Amino acid sequence: MEKIIEERIVLCSNIGNAVYERLSLADKVFFVVDENTYKYCFPLIEANLKHVDYQVLTLESGEEFKSINAINFIWQKMSESKATRFSIVVNLGGGVICDIGGFAAATFKRGLQFINIPTTLLAQVDASVGGKLGFNFNGLKNEIGLFCKPHEVLIDYKFLETLDEKEINSGFAEMIKHSVISGKKHFDELYSIEKLLANDPLLHKAINTSISIKSSIVSNDFNENGVRKVLNLGHTFAHAFESLYARYGEDITHGKAVAAGLICAAFLSTQIDNMLEISEMKKIESLIMRFFSKIEISDSDVPQLIELMQHDKKNNGEIMFTIIKKLGDVTYNKKFADTQVVSALKYYINL
Template identity: 45%
Template sequence: MTDSKVHSNIIFSQQIDTELRKIVQKYPAGKVFLLTDQTAAGYCLPLIQAVLDEFSVKQIAIPSGEENKNIQSVGLVWDFLSNNGADRKSLLINIGGGMLTDLGGFAASTFKRGLDFINIPTTLLAQVDASLGGKTGFNFNGLKNEIGVFMEPNSVLINTNFLKTIDRENFLSGYAEMLKHGLIKSREHWDELLAYDMEKIDYDALQEIIAHSVAVKEWHVLNDLTEQNIRKALNFGHTVGHAFESYAMKTSRPILHGYAVVYGMIAELYLSVKQCGLGIGELNSISSWMINKYGKFEIQENDFEALYQLMTHDKKNEGQRINFTLIPEIGKVEINVDCSKELIIEALKYYKNCGLRDTSSEL
């Protein structure tokens, strides 16, 4: 077991029940609660059930899925806490994927102006991204994470045994955030990620790579908790990616978050060539690898305007500027890069044509 301390205590352990028991026993009897969703309840709770029974932890399971990351689900959690006597000395355990830890963190942060919470992420996406860094919230008016607060969990417990319960698509979705970390961190970490065999998963080796990936996010969070400066590096791929994700939901073609980030990274790599000097060969090589692994979310030119309008709602924007995080080379970032609408449309066109033919002529 290893600990890593930033604002949260991040614990990598194969003895998840032992670590959870150490935390729960610090709280008064009857003041520990658990939030999960219907999927995690069936697959993941058995790994910690003995601790839940030992301390008579009260539980609620909300509906699974991104479509349930809304104010109605938050209200269910608030009602549960209120009806069972939760107070500011209570603890809420969030166990599930990124949707659950985001929503549960928000509910805990706002109930009675804040009570302690810990995250036990059960998907790869949640382990390397969503459960870390203090961003909490829910979707509103068709926009991703439109309502939320910054609040760090007291602890995050990471155990790769939970990942044996997820399917390949969800594994790849989480791995996308690791790829992003590789691109903004170093060539060495990027190469490590490309070399890992995703067809034959070694969970022990994966835990070490996850620790490397988490360290990238930790550093950025430690140095800029509320995303005023360098933490914006973690948004690489997300300005376009969130637009893809929201548009996919609006058009009843939902895609997983990590897939949207991959597609966003392809478009933003194009912007990096145009604005920051990234090599054309690097762009085409990375894009080809990503399309090979992740396929595509198909768009047409008449979709471009709707995608652009979604980007204008991005939380990183300042006034009329759509701010991007771009990379002049692997391991280096430039934040707050302003791109014109014309250039953003060009990037969407590059993405649209990826995998169909040689797109280097469009540069």
């Protein structure tokens, strides 16, 4: 059984069948996986591939391997196997695999078709939808990349069952972001979820809504010239937190950084006239704090964080923010003085 969530995004109850049906016209198929998705996710598909000419390309998992070396590895394997324009790449994994596998496919022989099968919550509601592809370069996240839509995105909630708690939480941060952008109805839907359980129908329903929100924003501004920037909500802060953690050689999930970033962005949003009311900020904050412990940053990190935000490639030297007028009304390209950004960071640190 399949259900179309949005154009080219399909909810599948039998992922093995769904994949098989899509590969019948391909001369060769390349599955891009990492060692975890090979172990936990590929077995749900493998039995259906008896008549398919396929290869599995296994990358090392983790953000540090989202590099040109991984792209090179995929290109090399496809070239050795004489992949043609009739070959298909299937990205089976989280955001890292979807970003890398998509980039490798979209650039090989000027573009092979690729299908995303996102296996983390973050990839299902965010990374696999929207056609942003790329890899990290020169110490900068997603420095090289392009926009190119996947041929299809296949969603199966079953994959979520082998994710650990921190990965489920990570994706939930992006869902919270989508709910703040879309409005009270979806926000309240998330608020009613007490615990994140991979097999909870409430979560499944919320995933569909979240995908639709992202997809509809992207369809109005694929190349991110305008309205798509609302999706950067919380991310100017989040990217700085991630870079700071990287400097210290410590791990942080993207979602955990986004959760903290959303709190800072909500605070910033209360600092201009006629913007977010404190009561709404507190509501957003309380939903986030229910699922995320605070990240460890202190006053002495603030100057570095400001410097990192100034260098964020989306900021052109000036720190621009997406901010919240109220639930369901988010605006972008707002400039703030460094002192206001410092106050937002200090607000978070002192929570």
